[in-house]
Amino acid sequence: MNSFLSLGLSESILHRLEELGYTEPTPIQIEAIPAILAGRDVLAAAQTGTGKTAGFALPILQRLVAGPGVKSNHIRALVLTPTRELAVQVEQSIATYGENLPLKSAVVYGGVKINPQMMKLRGGVDILVATPGRLLDLFSLNAVKFAQVETLVLDEADRMLDMGFIHDIRKLFSLLPEERQTLLFSATFSEAIHTLAAGLLQRPVQLEITPRNSTAQSVRQYVLEVDKGKKSSLLSHLICCRGWGQVLVFTRTRYRADQLVKRLKRDGISAAAIHGEKSQNERSRALAAFKKNQLRLLVATDVAARGLDITELPLVVNFDLPKIPENYVHRIGRTGRAGLQGEAISLVSADEVKLLAAIESVIHQTLVRQQETGFVPTHKVPLTRQVQERPKKPKKVKK
Numbered sequence: 001m002n003s004f005l006s007l008g009l010s011e012s013i014l015h016r017l018e019e020l021g022y023t024e025p026t027p028i029q030i031e032a033i034p035a036i037l038a039g040r041d042v043l044a045a046a047q048t049g050t051g052k053t054a055g056f057a058l059p060i061l062q063r064l065v066a067g068p069g070v071k072s073n074h075i076r077a078l079v080l081t082p083t084r085e086l087a088v089q090v091e092q093s094i095a096t097y098g099e100n101l102p103l104k105s106a107v108v109y110g111g112v113k114i115n116p117q118m119m120k121l122r123g124g125v126d127i128l129v130a131t132p133g134r135l136l137d138l139f140s141l142n143a144v145k146f147a148q149v150e151t152l153v154l155d156e157a158d159r160m161l162d163m164g165f166i167h168d169i170r171k172l173f174s175l176l177p178e179e180r181q182t183l184l185f186s187a188t189f190s191e192a193i194h195t196l197a198a199g200l201l202q203r204p205v206q207l208e209i210t211p212r213n214s215t216a217q218s219v220r221q222y223v224l225e226v227d228k229g230k231k232s233s234l235l236s237h238l239i240c241c242r243g244w245g246q247v248l249v250f251t252r253t254r255y256r257a258d259q260l261v262k263r264l265k266r267d268g269i270s271a272a273a274i275h276g277e278k279s280q281n282e283r284s285r286a287l288a289a290f291k292k293n294q295l296r297l298l299v300a301t302d303v304a305a306r307g308l309d310i311t312e313l314p315l316v317v318n319f320d321l322p323k324i325p326e327n328y329v330h331r332i333g334r335t336g337r338a339g340l341q342g343e344a345i346s347l348v349s350a351d352e353v354k355l356l357a358a359i360e361s362v363i364h365q366t367l368v369r370q371q372e373t374g375f376v377p378t379h380k381v382p383l384t385r386q387v388q389e390r391p392k393k394p395k396k397v398k399k
């Protein structure tokens, strides 16, 4: 059995891990912790759910304890994340891991008042977790200074690029001290990520914990074939028949998320939507209720759901397949976490066959197709890798 003891972590951190009940490091932690403690740059292919946050947070905390104190408005480690939700979660994890240490952490993100964030930064912060746009705003207001930055982490770098943050992050890199440690985590690796990494990292230790663009082994994945117009009734049927508890459901658009929630509520199923048009408060409230099991279903778009860490989530449903095949990997990464068994079910209609083929090519596997017994769709539409023609409507016969 591997232990945290052999990774070079300090007494106080080991003690904290014991308090948290972490008995064994995850594979990414075994690889990343010694490398980061040694001051190396790291390029890691690791999805959320692999324990990557502790993988970078623990050694960073340990290095920061040993270093000099932080000056007013300065920061010593910076973690950039693509979304507010991920930023909040990462900061919560850092605060949890570092609870017994004399270090300050904080989180800043857009969509909320900037003044309280400026106040937080005034006395200096050891680890700051931030979304790129808000961080640049704070910098332009002189509320944050980068001269003391020793470590930069790019978390979910692929997502940051997908979301169009490239200009913001390039601007930020130009403001950071050249001499620093840089850690880049990404679930998927495109050419753009490799280019970004090549310009940022120096002789990085490369870690590939899950095979590139593959999905977690502990997730049972399959496809349920269904007519497009029957998806909501099938979902209601599944929730009732299979006695599903906590389910995270993905839709392609905000509109479809809202429509689905309305429909589920009509069927007596408690559900809420999180997407870009919801306020930060609405999103946080929905997420908190879902985590406490007060909500059975959380319906999310890709952007809103990225980075959500809901412990022991048993089930993810793709109500719509994602347009970007890599997002499938991110979506189903919400379940089967930290070695637990999870299930990912995709409701696929005939118009999504091409998307399904693209996903299967990214994950290098063919997903099992099933039909839900006891639920009879009006048309049985076979799904193959070829695009199927929709059944033609019968012509109206003139009387």
Ligand code: AMP
Pocket (backbone or CB within 6 Å): 021, 022, 023, 024, 025, 026, 029, 047, 048, 049, 050, 051, 052, 053, 054, 309, 311, 337, 338
């Ligand atoms: P992450 O991939 O960082 O989002 O972590 C996924 C989940 O695994 C989080 O809920 C962590 O609290 C948990 N976790 C991380 N490392 C360990 C560990 N070594 N043992 C048990 N749970 C862990």
